[in-house]
Amino acid sequence: MMKELTPCGPLDKKAIQWLLTLHQIGLDVMRTDRTLVFYEKQENLSKLWDILSVYAWIDTDVGYGQGMSDLCSPMIILLEDEADAFWCFERLMRRLRGNFRCTGNSVGVEKQLSYLAAVTQVIDPKLHHHFETLGGGDYLFAFRMLMVLFRREFSFCDSLYLWEMMWALEYDPDLFSLYEEPGSNITKAVGSNKGKPKSRRPCGKYERENMKTKxxxxxxxxxxxxxxxxxxxxxxxxxxxxxxxxxxxKILNDMTGNLDAKKACIGAMKLHKKYLKKAKKT
Incomplete structure (x- = not known):
């Protein structure tokens, strides 16, 4: 494969890597949302494959990672036009691509797992200690939830409902505008905005709570x-x-499809408030 030639000459490194990635995309497409009638049509599977393949080509930094098909699938189902679905997915990935960024020793989502460990240690120290005793202090059992934003833990409709609530609660017009700039350094940009006064009113409830604390x-x-x-x-x-x-x-897998999105968001907001209060005291 490495020595295979095209009519225009040898394949460059990017093209070779992309061709190798297409095989994994094909496998994942066949496994994504297979219980939905929508994907009984080959043309819909082809749309999913097309979008993921093109994205893998244009995102030279992250490329394709397992789990992206779960994030892309709703776009295919909700938007009839393939181009519209692609650009919606591309914008979504500007927000989530950090989860898929790999280094020699880690995957981006592992940072969120460390945050989860810190939060659980504060709000439920007994449970955190139990996980550590079992050898699960790294919280890798929650990897999938964070990587694909609960697509597999909630039903299809509830997962979309959850996404809408999450992003409405987190909404920050200053941060949101940064996703319109490809390759922008979100963390750096957020840091540059610190100290600048802004109204809490346009922000989501979760973000307003964040703005109350420094x-x-x-x-x-x-x-x-x-x-x-x-x-x-x-x-x-x-x-x-x-x-x-x-x-x-097993316990976490058994709850798949039986979670309530609204209840989860309400619970998250309560824990967030409790965590900020305790963190402020320490």
């Missing part, structure tokens, strides 16, 4: 508190029935 903990994404809310809700079961990490994974 703590660095206020920058945590709401997704971290959503996972913490789910863990808190299952705390008793996890403490009494989980005797190993396999049990933790």
């Amino acid at each position: 703590s660095s903990d206020a920058s945590l994404p709401i997704s971290v508190f959503l996972v913490a809310s789910v863990l808190k809700d299952k705390s008793s079961k996890l403490l009494h029935e989980a005797r190993g990490l396999d049990d933790v994974v």
Whole structure:
């Protein structure tokens, strides 16, 4: 494959990597939302494959990562025009691509897992200690929830409902505008805006709570508190029935499709407020 030639000459490194990625995309497309009637049509599977393939080509930094098909699928279903679906997915990835960025030793979403561990340690120290005792202090069992924003934990409709609530609660017009600039350094840009007064009114409820405190903990994404809310809700079961990490994974998998999006968001907001109060005292 490495020596294969095209009519125009040898393939460059980018093209070779992209061709290798297409195989993984094909495998993931066939596994994505297979219970939905929508994907019984080959043309709809082709749309999903097309969008992911093009995105893998244009995003030279991150490329394609497993889980992106779960994020892209709703765009295909909701938007009939393939071009519209692509650009919606591309904008979504500007927000989430950091989760898929890989280095030699880690994946971007691991940073959120460390935040989750810190939050759980504050709001439910007993549960956090239990996870550490089981060897799960790295919270890798929550990897999928954060990576694909609960697409597999909630039903299709509820996951979309959850996304809308999350992004409405997190809405910040200053930050949102930065996603319109490809390749912009979001963290750096946010830092440059610190200290600048702005009205709380246009922001979502979650962001308004963050603006009330000057703590660095206020920058945590709401997704971290959503996972913490789910863990808190299952705390008793996890403490009494989980005797190993396999049990933790089984308990969390058993709730797939049975979670309430509105309840999860309300729980996340309560935990967020509680966490900020406790963090402020320390």
